[in-house]
Amino acid sequence: MSAQGRASPARPAWGAGPAGVASAARPRAGASRWLLHPAAKPLVFLLALGPFAWLLYGAIADALGPNPAEALIRGSGDWTLRLLCLTLAVTPLRQATGWHALARFRRLLGLFTFFYACLHFLAFAWLDMGLDPAAIVADIVKRPFILVGSAALLLMLPLAATSFNAAIRRLGAARWQALHRAVYAVALLAVLHFFWMRAGKNDFAEVGVYAAIVGALLGWRLLWHWRARRGAAPGR
């Protein structure tokens, strides 16, 4: 990632504002025209809904294998992580390519991450815990990896609740952005949750892939921030 960082032209952090007000993306050639196409957002919406439709179909048609409960809990968790990675990839990709229209999809992907996280929790609470509040609380306290996962979900709540334009206006872009930096903590907690879950079997191959992706996406931000500061420093 750092090689890529060096290759891209140094420029001040572009449009640090939230996705909702980032309408400044000038229509560019090729990619941006596609990204700004009226059908692009509905298409991404449907694509992001696809895994849910598949899991729902599997549950109804009994096509999830011998242990459908486990398949649903794990499947929804996997898709939470995948959507989270995609959400976190929007900004670095935008910065690296200059396709600023990508920002239109950030909120959509972020809310889908939250959607799959809720499904994941619901599947755990219902299929594993029988919707017994005492059992759920006991399990959260007992199992550190469940505690970490629950913390990540709780941290996502204020982000989802302030995802609409009025909330952004009311908070002000700076405060809104400071709040939404919590998504970095969510990402670290989510990977820790997955790591801890797999730790019992020393099975870290898949965890390693997600850790590398999240690490690269957060590392890019650090690098970008550092370069922007260094670039700005001599003048002021």
Added chain:
Amino acid sequence: MPTLKDRGFLHPLASEITPQAAYLRRRELLQGLGLAGAAALLPAAGPALAQRAGPPLPPLPGARSTVPGAIATDKPTDFEDASTYNNFYEFGLDKDDPAKHAHTLKTRPWTVAIEGAVKKPGLMDIEALLKLAPMEERIYRLRCVEGWSMVIPWVGFSLAELIRRVEPTGNAKFLEFVTLADRAQMPGLRSSVLDWPYVEGLRMDEAMHPLTLLAFGMYGQVLPNQNGAPLRLVVPWKYGFKSGKSLVKIRFVEQQPKSSWEKAAPQEYGFYSNVNPQVDHPRWSQATERRIGEDGLFAKKRPTLLFNGYEPQVGQLYAGMDLRRLF
């Protein structure tokens, strides 16, 4: 026509099912009479499943066991679930990996090395082992440490039959069971999840208990490769991982062996690993379990029983032991 779920294994004993060879012959007969249409109507689930990873499995019948506790009254799990949802890390970490990859396992020729504190050590051939004692069918509950369970009609005989014949000396306090570890046959060995080969152990009195089974078959047929062919251990009151598969060595030792899981995560897996709803795994509760193929998606999980319900038979082995400390 058989439905997806009904694989014809609802019978209390797999031996009551028409033997596979018999219905294959029946089919040939019908086809020979020009009744191909009628032949096509015969239930095809059994042989179709057996053919998943190669030719159909040969039958291996067993007489209904008379060992107390050996015939669980629970409904046996579908053969398809029992042969496609497996933990056998030598063939991959996902539950469907063993069924996909275990066709590379060569179960003939096969020998089991008997080593250590016995008067008659040596190599035992699988054909000799098969004739060592009369085959029995036993329906055991199987509880996985991960919180799911099955009910499986195994075919085999008590491990005690083998132990008596090799005449352990006074120094034999424990048994160590070693699974095959051959990279050419087992793609999962490339992963470093465990320290291969897979090693498990039992105390001598546990190994001698009549319920401890040396299994060669299940559902009236020889074991599918993914279930631990050609021979495996089945210790029904312990979590499934204690029952080593595809055994190549049994050592009689004086010191308590260190199992592969104890080495990998000593705080999570103890030597005994008896099924116990009161002793939780450090990362999850063991109080309940989900019966594969039987409990509906939204059904409450069923309570797990002490020693997996075999307390009347094996409880005395652990009298006075602190099961929390010696988990």
